[in-house]
Amino acid sequence: MLLLAAAALAACNATKHLPSGAYLLTKNQVKIEKEPELPKEDQITKLELDKYIRQQPNKRFLGTNLPIWIYSQADTAKNNGWNRFKRRLGAAPVLLDSAQTALSAGGMKIYMDSKGFLDSEVIPTVDTADRKAQVTYHARQGEPFRIGTIRYDFRDRFVKAIILSDTANTLLHTGNIFDANVLDNERARITNFLKNQGYYNFSINNISYVADSTVGGRRIDLTVLVKQYMAGYDTNGEAVLDNNRIYRIRDINVFPDYNPTVATTDSLYKTRLDTVRYRGLNIIYDTKQHVRSEILRRTISLYPNALYSAQDVKRTYDNIMRLGYYKSASILFTEVADSTQKDNFISFVGTDSTGSDEADYTAEHYLSCEVLCTPALRQSYSVNLEGTTSADYFGVMAKVGYQNRNLLRGVELFEVNVRGGYEFMYAGSKYKSDAYEFGVSTSFSFPRLLTPFRVNRYNHALNPRTRIDLSYNTQKRPYYHRDLASAVWGYSWGKGRSTFALRPIDLTLVNMRYVQDSFLKNLVNPYLQNSYTSQLIAGLSGSYLYTNQQKNANRGSIALRFNFETNGNLLNALYRIGFPNKEKDEYYTLLGIRYAQYFRTDLSFVKNFWLGQKSALVYRFFGGFGYAYGNSAALPFERLFYCGGSNSMRGWAARTLGPGIDGRIASDYPSQLGNMRLEMNLEARFPVWGFLHGAVFCDVGNIWFAGQGTTPENQFQLRNFYKRVGLNTGIGARLDFNFFIFRLDWGIQLHDPNVNPGERWVIRNFSLKHTALSFGVGYPF
Numbered sequence: 001m002l003l004l005a006a007a008a009l010a011a012c013n014a015t016k017h018l019p020s021g022a023y024l025l026t027k028n029q030v031k032i033e034k035e036p037e038l039p040k041e042d043q044i045t046k047l048e049l050d051k052y053i054r055q056q057p058n059k060r061f062l063g064t065n066l067p068i069w070i071y072s073q074a075d076t077a078k079n080n081g082w083n084r085f086k087r088r089l090g091a092a093p094v095l096l097d098s099a100q101t102a103l104s105a106g107g108m109k110i111y112m113d114s115k116g117f118l119d120s121e122v123i124p125t126v127d128t129a130d131r132k133a134q135v136t137y138h139a140r141q142g143e144p145f146r147i148g149t150i151r152y153d154f155r156d157r158f159v160k161a162i163i164l165s166d167t168a169n170t171l172l173h174t175g176n177i178f179d180a181n182v183l184d185n186e187r188a189r190i191t192n193f194l195k196n197q198g199y200y201n202f203s204i205n206n207i208s209y210v211a212d213s214t215v216g217g218r219r220i221d222l223t224v225l226v227k228q229y230m231a232g233y234d235t236n237g238e239a240v241l242d243n244n245r246i247y248r249i250r251d252i253n254v255f256p257d258y259n260p261t262v263a264t265t266d267s268l269y270k271t272r273l274d275t276v277r278y279r280g281l282n283i284i285y286d287t288k289q290h291v292r293s294e295i296l297r298r299t300i301s302l303y304p305n306a307l308y309s310a311q312d313v314k315r316t317y318d319n320i321m322r323l324g325y326y327k328s329a330s331i332l333f334t335e336v337a338d339s340t341q342k343d344n345f346i347s348f349v350g351t352d353s354t355g356s357d358e359a360d361y362t363a364e365h366y367l368s369c370e371v372l373c374t375p376a377l378r379q380s381y382s383v384n385l386e387g388t389t390s391a392d393y394f395g396v397m398a399k400v401g402y403q404n405r406n407l408l409r410g411v412e413l414f415e416v417n418v419r420g421g422y423e424f425m426y427a428g429s430k431y432k433s434d435a436y437e438f439g440v441s442t443s444f445s446f447p448r449l450l451t452p453f454r455v456n457r458y459n460h461a462l463n464p465r466t467r468i469d470l471s472y473n474t475q476k477r478p479y480y481h482r483d484l485a486s487a488v489w490g491y492s493w494g495k496g497r498s499t500f501a502l503r504p505i506d507l508t509l510v511n512m513r514y515v516q517d518s519f520l521k522n523l524v525n526p527y528l529q530n531s532y533t534s535q536l537i538a539g540l541s542g543s544y545l546y547t548n549q550q551k552n553a554n555r556g557s558i559a560l561r562f563n564f565e566t567n568g569n570l571l572n573a574l575y576r577i578g579f580p581n582k583e584k585d586e587y588y589t590l591l592g593i594r595y596a597q598y599f600r601t602d603l604s605f606v607k608n609f610w611l612g613q614k615s616a617l618v619y620r621f622f623g624g625f626g627y628a629y630g631n632s633a634a635l636p637f638e639r640l641f642y643c644g645g646s647n648s649m650r651g652w653a654a655r656t657l658g659p660g661i662d663g664r665i666a667s668d669y670p671s672q673l674g675n676m677r678l679e680m681n682l683e684a685r686f687p688v689w690g691f692l693h694g695a696v697f698c699d700v701g702n703i704w705f706a707g708q709g710t711t712p713e714n715q716f717q718l719r720n721f722y723k724r725v726g727l728n729t730g731i732g733a734r735l736d737f738n739f740f741i742f743r744l745d746w747g748i749q750l751h752d753p754n755v756n757p758g759e760r761w762v763i764r765n766f767s768l769k770h771t772a773l774s775f776g777v778g779y780p781f
Contacts, residue, residue, distance in 0.1 A: 014065035015131040017072040023096040023133035025057050033140040052107035054100045058091050067091035096133040114180035116144040145178045148219035156228045158243045158362040166193050178220045198246040198307035243362040247308045250366040253282045256291045258372040280304045292409050322463050325411045327376035336366040379404050386646045386776035388653045397421040413445040439473030464493035479519035483511045499545040508537040530634035536595040539567030559606040568597030572630050587631050598635050600626035620681040620781045641677035641703050646774035649699045650747030651728025653772050658703035660714040661724045661753045674703030695732035700725050727751035747772045
């Protein structure tokens, strides 16, 4: 401790070893003069201008300048291993550079000009004291310039009718702020539109603007100039211009097992290639075809003699990557040589904007397409580990998986997972204080809809998959022992950011081998007592997922997941028709086992706010509800909700919070369950040092019985539910190794609703028994 304190004191004097006349940069800040007349959405923020600051202060370690101090301990006259290690471990001091400060201010000015604030200004000021410097950038936006009239100048008149037909989607409008980003986006929009109409070589460089700011009144008149294609140079060195060309696809060559290393280094590679022609595709393979032709045809959205479309190319790429078999794909186009030697003209005859007759032409050429698909490892393994520990509880869960991505040459995904868990309670009885769980599951996933009727149209358009799951799980607790077996047949499909799933066959058999009588009596709640029975769960389930995380990797992102399931309704209807005279307290069975009848749904919403390049604030809301009816008096045990653990309320071990404000029952293995759950989580993530990242989090939530329960204490009541929630905070560490993240969280309870009134703010009497330590792989949400 004394050594740490001495190092911290030494680190505080970070300016001791600075060169004469130098200042250590300790802080940057941006101050923007308020423009009350500007709408909020038009005001430039500090975060936007921060990106243009070229010099950033040194990162601090635990509030000290320890990295600078470690760096300064290296002997500049020696370049041995020990001194190099100190330089790598530490960080060179960032010294104030007035030239960099001026460039930063200039960058901010250029940015504000590009946003239409041409009268903006940025003035930097520097405050120095004790050889430390703080830089403040004073920014003023001023009034913006706005777009006046908009006109078009078509040097390539053939594209005139095409572009003008899509002006309803233009981003340019009279009266909008003259924003250079919007102008560039409009160029990109027109370019993308034309690329979907066969204009393969058209680029944003074919579009430019003429801006006239002399009209006054802070208005700028725009002319959108659409240029011709430069076909080459004449004998005098002058550029030869012609209308932009339209392209069609001629040959489509698919390499489904392309290995770029072998293709470039193996001299015999081309001699081993063979070709299969299938419905417009030339499938070229090395020695043996590993993916069936019909799978490739269904995946590739390109066809011979079709107009080139960038949208079809992107759809093809997305389809290939969604198969889950390929790690990369490239789609390359080259102009067919003989199509450049002769022009195939297409013409447009019509009227121009003035009503006069006009006729235009352009050349039509052909492209050869190569689809290069590089498979990932056909077979792989995975390991997942998570656990939670508190003052009187320890639990660990591990899962080992095997995957085969192309089992039957149809890009089928075959998975086998083996899962095992162990839990131990320190308190309570000396006997029966541990528990275990073991399970095995397998699944087959096919890249198409497997149905009794033909659905080829949807197989091509919606990137569907059929998934079959089989699993078996056995759980042995001190007070009960049960087995679960399940079989699921489901479909998933999606387009863009949305994915849907429907499981029309969802069967689970719950066999309670043993339940201790005294355990059932101590439950008191008959709802929970009914959940510990053998049951057959038969019904359907589904889910919806929306996410934009990949497209907004460096910006804010959201993820929305909705799940539902309903069970027993069809069976119950058939039984009521066949056996209408059932006694009031009787229930129906199938093969001697009572079947469950209920519905259950849950919703998860995650929002990610990026605060910097590696810092983020992440928020999650979770809500779930289930209700039993008809042939069931309670939801099955495994369909009830619980709180706590490494991915939920991290101040509690799993299944130890709730329901409501029910007093916690003294038990070696508490299983606090309910048919309703509400939870909110907030987590700040930030870099600490290298691959070490930190987190500060807060969790609030609980479980209840809603509509079904026995006591007011465990019932959900809208008027006072907020008084009956658990609240915890905590800190965490994340070791980011790029290919996986190891997570360690220490949760600290603040408010525990399940202790005596007056003692629920447990933070007032802090104790380790009111904390929980959890670990896992990946982020909690």
